[in-house]
Amino acid sequence: MTRITGNDIVALDAIDRMRTREPRFYSKILSGGEKELFCRTKGMGLVFDEFVWLAWSVKESAYKCLKRNRPALLFFPTKCIVEQVCYGSAGSCRGRAVWGSQVLYFRSVIHPRYLSTVVSEKEEFVDHYWATARIGLSSYAAQSAAVRELVLKQLGAVYPGMSWRIIKDRAGCPMAVAEDAGTEIPVSLAHHGHYIAYSFVSEGPNPGVISTPVFI
Amino acid sequence: MDRREILDELKKVLWPYTENKALLDGVNEHTDLVNDLKINSANLVDIIIDAESKYNIEIDMDSAEKMITVGNCIDVITEKMNARK
Numbered sequence: 192m193t194r195i196t197g198n199d200i201v202a203l204d205a206i207d208r209m210r211t212r213e214p215r216f217y218s219k220i221l222s223g224g225e226k227e228l229f230c231r232t233k234g235m236g237l238v239f240d241e242f243v244w245l246a247w248s249v250k251e252s253a254y255k256c257l258k259r260n261r262p263a264l265l266f267f268p269t270k271c272i273v274e275q276v277c278y279g280s281a282g283s284c285r286g287r288a289v290w291g292s293q294v295l296y297f298r299s300v301i302h303p304r305y306l307s308t309v310v311s312e313k314e315e316f317v318d319h320y321w322a323t324a325r326i327g328l329s330s331y332a333a334q335s336a337a338v339r340e341l342v343l344k345q346l347g348a349v350y351p352g353m354s355w356r357i358i359k360d361r362a363g364c365p366m367a368v369a370e371d372a373g374t375e376i377p378v379s380l381a382h383h384g385h386y387i388a389y390s391f392v393s394e395g396p397n398p399g400v401i402s403t404p405v406f407i
Numbered sequence: 408m409d410r411r412e413i414l415d416e417l418k419k420v421l422w423p424y425t426e427n428k429a430l431l432d433g434v435n436e437h438t439d440l441v442n443d444l445k446i447n448s449a450n451l452v453d454i455i456i457d458a459e460s461k462y463n464i465e466i467d468m469d470s471a472e473k474m475i476t477v478g479n480c481i482d483v484i485t486e487k488m489n490a491r492k
Contacts, residue, residue: 201449206449207453210453215456215459216452216456219455219456219468219471220452244449247449251448251449265472265473265475266472267468267471268452270472330426331426331427331445383447383449
């Protein structure tokens with residue numbers, strides 16, 4: 192079975208920090224348990240509004256991950272609960288979230304200008320390719336073109352000699368297809384403000400690669 | 408308010424979050440907020456809160472998740488406005 196992934200990116204200069212701190216705003220993103228989780232992990236360097244958007248990025252990533260096999264799935268942030276966050280060094284964190292009975296794992300990069308998250312059904316994130324980049328223009332068209340160019344470049348490096356293009360599958364989720372080779376790989380694309388990010392899982396031709404997030 | 412009036416007011420709610428304002432001219436009940444208007448999903452909570460203020464209603468999670476198209480939004484707003492009476 193194809194392993195799936197979902198990702199999201201939040202440009203911190205594109206969010207309204209004042210509004211994020213309003214209870215009527217963050218209450219539509221965070222559950223009571225997640226507010227307690229923030230209180231327990233205070234001092235880890237994240238201010239409250241950044242924690243709200245970190246949680247958002249996990250929930251949006253989880254939705255993208257699950258929607259691929261459940262096309263009728265609807266999204267609202269409080270349907271996904273972030274249960275655990277472990278902050279690492281150098282602006283990284285990892286944790287666990289649940290959507291109903293489905294357990295998902297996430298890894299995030301916490302950068303002063305963006306939050307980038309990738310979600311997987313497996314805790315190990317083996318063979319995950321994940322990258323973030325800054326672009327000059329922040330229009331929807333520029334974001335969409337740039338993130339596709341970025342993921343196609345990575346696919347070309349992982350699968351030398353194969354020609355890829357990005358299509359939408361029946362659920363409306365992006366899929367990389369190499370028609371000559373009869374191969375397709377689910378990809379997740381995200382963009383916000385001047386930042387773009389992708390994730391995909393590749394089990395070949397270089398199995399065992401454990402990718403680390405890269406900033407381009 | 409009838410559906411036409413709600414739609415006209417809803418366009419004002421969507422305006423700040425729609426990059427290409429010209430797309431709002433062609434809005435109808437089938438217009439998808441994310442796929443057609445290219446609204447970033449990070450603004451969906453803003454839209455719900457602005458709609459709550461505009462129509463003096465409260466939109467719960469079960470209703471909010473249905474707000475995919477403009478028609479869905481009008482359904483939810485109508486339902487909440489009627490429940491307020």
